[in-house]
Amino acid sequence: MALNKNALIRYRTIDKCLQNRQRRWTLNDLITACSEALYEFEGKEMKVSKRTVQLDIQMMRSDKLGYNAPIEVYERKYYRYEEEDFSITDIPLTGIDMDVLTESVEMLKQFKDFSLFNELNGVIQKLEDKVYREKNQRSPIIHIDKNEYLKGLEHLDTLYQAILKQIVLIISYQSFSAREPQEFFFHAYILKEFNNRWFVIGKRDHEARIMTLALDRILSIKPTFAENYRQEEFDADVFYRHTYGVTVLNDKQLKKIELWVDRHNAPYVLTKPFHHSQKLLERYEDRSIRIGLYLHLNLELERLILGFGDAIEVLEPPRLRTRVQARLRRAAENYEAQDSSTEGVQ
Secondary structure (H helix, E strand, O other): OHHHHHHHHHHHHHHHHHHOOOOOEEEHHHHHHHHHHHHHHHHHOOOHHHHHHHHHHHHHHHHOOOOOOEEEEEEOOEEEEEEOOOOOOOOOOHHHHHHHHHHHHHHHHHOOHHHHHHHHHHHHHHHHHHHHHHHOOOOOOOOOOOOOOOHHHHHHHHHHHHHHHEEEEEEEEEOOOOOEEEEEEEEEEEEEEEEOEEEEEEEEEOOOOOEEEEHEEEEEEEEEOOOOOOOOOOOHHHOOOOOOOOOOOOHHHEEEEEEEEEEOOOOHHOOOOOOOOOOOEOOOOOOOEEEEEEEOOOOOHHHHHHHHHHEEEEEEOOHHHHHHHHEHHHHHHHHHHHHHHHOOOO
């Protein structure tokens, strides 16, 4: 990485020298200029060889970096740009460059509400201006699923800053099942997004268990400096290693799961596994498959399976099979009840 950075400094230095046509630049002059630029940047003396600058000039002349710099030698001794106004900083962007920039800007804009990206705002605006000037405006090629009207998004930055600076929070929270909100001290560890919904994971004061709070159920957040932050080693990858979604259960809920998937959905399940523990156990003659998982039996997993309807059947464990079967039966009964109530209605 240091070599790439230093090379970029040398390219920019050579470019700046050759733009100055009030002076004649020998190879030794360019070597000295590059050495001084690297010294200013690194704070230590770095000797640049003759061979290095010769290769830099060769690289700038080529199209490997898109420069195609018209560097010429005149009087068999001095270097200059053949075109007086040329600079490697004014190279027009290619169509591929513009596509990459356009999509990068769109993705960066998804995080515009994070103070982490505040310093990028000017950069993003410059990129947008560059894109606008270089090409006709067009709709993004990459479409990111988002919902800016989700409740709780206004808390994202406050929570992020609290985690970064290790500040205890006073949170007023009301779950869907609670009649009244609760207020408590909270030590936040990470922010997590799942299924286009945001959560904060941490611990309530004086409690050992990890809690998951949905941002859309948070009523208010206030930082407090009167409480000491409980700094703990929290590894999200370890915490969620046996979980689909955000609901982490105890080891009693951790089971080996076997699912049958019909032939139409088998390719999708194989190319986009439900979880890193997924294994292909068997292929059948009709091209359906049997897969194995090792997961907590949480609600998110049930909803995932139910979302496939008749395309997936739970084979193991019996407890999960019974729960899914009961839900499907109630769903069918709802449709049957609705159909019977509308019979004879024209």
